[in-house]
Amino acid sequence: MSNATSLPRSSAAGLVQARALPIVSAMLLGVMLIAGTGFVSISAVHNAAHDQRHAIGFPCH
């Protein structure tokens, strides 16, 4: 881990890029979780999450 102590704002573009990747990764992980519980159509998954899908307002049968 390099510690950028000096010139804190000089490489704003690099900083933005360094932050964007982990943030977008976390976002994709969230999308995958919601897709898994709310949208996957495999019967067993649907039945397990059935009440939750109705109660959150996800489209269900």
Add this chain to the structure above:
Amino acid sequence: MHIFRNIVFVAAIVGLAAGLVLTAIQQFGTQPLIVKAEVVEQQREAAAEAQPHEHAAGDHHHEEGAWEPADGAERFGWTLVANILSGVGFALLLLSASELKGGLKSWREGLLWGLAGFAVFTLAPSVGLPPQAPGVEGAPVLDRQIWWVATAAATAIGLALIAYGRSPLAAVAAVALIAAPHIIGAPQPTEPPAIPHDLAHGFVVAVTVTGFLFWATLGALAGALRPRFSDA
């Protein structure tokens, strides 16, 4: 990696707590209505089966032999698991989106983000696709899922443009984006709902209020916890 780890860690705590709150509220709000609607649904299915092969070929759900949790503790347990996983998923979205704007500073700011989440994931989709209790036949599930996701995405982008856009043009685009899915219209069912109107209406109210409390909890908690992990 610090940012990713911090977001996931806070989202896990927030999602767990919000999922527990959601499950508790559902037990009083939506669950009794789901059970009541299922009785109607089963009566209807039994009646349909009594008439030989009136059963539509497209009637896909409740496939024979597919596993489903037994009523009672097992069913409750899977609902709890699903609620927590969704809670973590929504918390990841809220935290990562707010991180793009520098990260949440307080519970109050988090609460505002939570209200935006409520507007995006509960209000906007339910305008065209009201939350349905079991027994309400809708349009094909895939069509409704596509409309649901597109509406949530358009509303999220629209709200972001309103909050952070600089020009009047951005605001106009935002309003158009938020309105567009409703002008296009959600896929509509071909047959009227089989459950009583007041039950269907009560379900919409219960889901909306439950969703509001869920998002308020999720947002405020995310805002309260995020500053404790702000070294990223």
